[in-house]
Amino acid sequence: MIVLALQLFWTFFQIGLFGFGGGYAMISMIHGSIVSDYHWMTPGQFTDIVAISQMTPGPIGINSATYVGYTTMVNAGYGPVMGVVGSFLATFAVVLPSFILMLLISKFLMKHRQNATVDSMFGLLRPTVVGLLMAAALCLMTRENFSSPEENPWQFWLSVVIFLFAFTSAKVYKMNPILIICLCALTGIIVF
Numbered sequence: 401m402i403v404l405a406l407q408l409f410w411t412f413f414q415i416g417l418f419g420f421g422g423g424y425a426m427i428s429m430i431h432g433s434i435v436s437d438y439h440w441m442t443p444g445q446f447t448d449i450v451a452i453s454q455m456t457p458g459p460i461g462i463n464s465a466t467y468v469g470y471t472t473m474v475n476a477g478y479g480p481v482m483g484v485v486g487s488f489l490a491t492f493a494v495v496l497p498s499f500i501l502m503l504l505i506s507k508f509l510m511k512h513r514q515n516a517t518v519d520s521m522f523g524l525l526r527p528t529v530v531g532l533l534m535a536a537a538l539c540l541m542t543r544e545n546f547s548s549p550e551e552n553p554w555q556f557w558l559s560v561v562i563f564l565f566a567f568t569s570a571k572v573y574k575m576n577p578i579l580i581i582c583l584c585a586l587t588g589i590i591v592f
Contacts, residue, residue: 404476405489407438412465412493417501419494421529423453423461426494428535430464440472444544455581465494555592562587 411433419426427450435446449471453463469490470483478486512518546563547555562584569575 401476401478401482404473405486408469408472408486409489409493411438412469412490413497415461415465416494417497419461419532420525421532423459423464424536425529425532426461426536427464428532428539430461430468431536431539434468434472441468441475442544443542445471445475447540447542447545450540461494462491465490558591 415426415429415433419429431443431446434440435443441449446468449464449467450460452467453460456463466487469486469488472490473486474480474483509518543551546559549556566580566584569580570577
């Protein structure tokens, strides 16, 4: 149990340290560590956690860490109390690097913000953030979420239509995200 708790803490500390771009950029990193590397949860469980994290108030990276910490400990065979401990460890670990870095660099950044080197560093981070966001989107485009044309063509094409509706509604028509979520959930409940 202690080994799993330390692995959970170290994993989310690294994610918090290198998760430039906020919570959405962290999703691909969390997926890579939790699902691909350690196999602490299935891709379907991870997708559920991302969906719940988006619907609950607060930053998605912190919400995801909380849910992953709980689910990881429970999936390992420990009870709900250890799940709460896992939630606390993962959440604390993902926040700790940002807290430490902000304390250390806030004074430096304010003093040297107009420096060309500092400005170019921030310029290099912008494409990195876009890449991490694209990786997060691709992590969620899986068979568990969309099915496949061979397995279930009806579910696959309906999932594609719902995705296109949500994307177009948000990007083109600037529809309220809460309304988009409710409409897509209602469609999923009725159809699936």
